[in-house]
Amino acid sequence: MSMLNITIDGQAVEMPVGSTILEAAKKVGIEIPTLCHLDMEKQFNQQAAACRICVVEVENRRNLAPACATPLMNNMVIKTDTPRVIEARKTVLHLMLSDHPLDCLTCEKAGNCKLQDLCYQYGIEETRFPGLRNDFPLDDTNEFYVRDLNKCVACRRCVQVCTKFQSTNAIGFGNRGFTTHPVAPFDRGMDASDCVSCGNCVSVCPVGALLPKNKEKYRSWEVKKTQTTCSYCGVGCQMNLLSKGNKVVGVEPLSGASNDGLLCVKGKFGFNFINHPDRLTTPLIRKDGELVKATWDEALDLVASKAKAIKAEFGSEAFAGLSSARVTNEENYLFQKMVRAGFGTNSVDHCARL
Template identity: 55%
Template sequence: MIIENLINLTIDGILVTVPEGTLLIEACRKAGIDIPVLCEDERMKPAAACKLCAVEVEWSENLVLSCCMKAKSGMTVWTQSPRVREFRKNIIENLLKTHPDDCLTCEKVGNCKLQNYAYEYGVERKNYRPILNENPYSIDYSNKFYYFDKNKCIECKRCTRVCSDLQVQNAITNENRGFKTRHGISPYVPLSETGCVSCGNCVSVCPTGALMEKKKESFREWEVKKVRTTCSYCGVGCQFNLKVVKDKVVGIEPLNDGPNSGLLCVKGKFGYKFLNNPERLKTPLIKKDGKFVEASWEEAYDLIKTKATEIMNSDGPDAFAGLSSARCTNEDNFAFQKLFRTVFKTNNVDHCARL
């Protein structure tokens, strides 16, 4: 049994007890204090790219980044001092200097972290002088599922790190720093010509409108209802939220939970259009007088039981065969073969190796 060493520190006047080695940003969250951050992804090591998580520590002349600094015993921290808020506000203003001024029409509105922080810290256009880009980047629409607008990139590096560290695809990269940063698809060729597998994990983590799904439905984020479910494309059991507007699925949001840990494949992220197909079967169908008609599950099960009993009595076990699906879980497939081997008394069971 491992016994954790606990330490005490004070954050905004609140006494907090955390295990030794806890990052300061996590200690703040334990105290119920939300720290702004654009670059953080809990699945990876801190990037310290956005600097928004800076806080004031009693013994330090400079502000420290709470995503990298470990909490220390006896530490006194301020997260909302005038000095801290002014520092964060300046960062947001600098990001907006080269950011397109199209929040009213941007598809990310309502779900854009940069916009939310600009509102929280009272950033107004009169407070900064935009640097007009005479040669804006053209938007890359070459991928079938999403597009990339370099003009809205804030260099948080979330997409590049997810692509290289978690998806291990290395399709997105960046070079240089500051206003000269070239951030995008390596080696700066269209998306369709890279090693991109269209998993869309970069789209899922982008905090602004730089990486966006190509969508046919027009909606705003505040209209979205989220419904948790399990992906049906294979037996892994990936977890995500269906984004629903007016009883219609308009998108997929991966959950950092379950076996997928926030990652999805191209099918899980973008292959949801079939859910809205009016020809989807929603109830069992039973053939009556040569035509299929809707029936209840009870009717369907009774028919299966009756027919199976008749066939077993007349032709024996070898008249049965079962074919299971890779879309089912391992547990469901196990139960399926068990049904045929023990109830139907046959070994005529197979499984499709792929979809």
């Protein structure tokens, strides 16, 4: 692989051809702030470069360059924290705040908002560009999330993930200039679009423009994160369960080998069954026509005795087994072995084939 020699903030670094300034900075531990950047977009060799927060100085180049989208060239000299760079980033933040509600005290994204973090980092308390603001109606037509376009910073993350990764193309960008914003077809509600409610746009939104319709409200610092594997199918998507007290209140995707930071509608929003009052917590067996609580030993002994009685009366042909994609390969192996060796039948199948 061909390599390039560059210098970034006085540090020499060797990078493969095709790498960006942002990747070089990460390699040597230099933090360049980003807002629109998605690491997963590297496979498309294209970045939105919409926010301009990541601009840096490149020697012998007149304009500041977006670090996320500028490919490296041999012997390139880069500076990431000059007064000119810092002032440019501050100006971008001032422009964003000029059309952004300052309701951080009540915003559910507070503490987990990239715009809030960047304003704190650069000491921005209020915009120096007061004036006209957009006034978009709240869009709550989707069953699982709410869109508040008054908080949108036009980073294009939602459009990028919907178009490139989910391949749904439910939203795009409409209008020009000051009124540019993400739109569903004909600028109607999300219920009129091709949205499949995967929630990936909600996961990548850096501000409070896209929020899930959670039954339980929470702040980012109030929740405990537990890494787990989604149990809805056999893909193996990685995610964090967010729990507050003894309740699961949300889900955030993790970048795993099978899901690359994405989830489907079930993985993202299908967690409320965990807290449902009708969820079974103990085995039930039928006595005198009614279901009563039992121990696991009682329940398993009953199943075993009934299975023996059926086999004795009707033979092995009376049995069939249907396994689930929601369990592990090892558990599916043990299930088919039980059906074949224990029940004596080869009539075993899997729900993924049906």
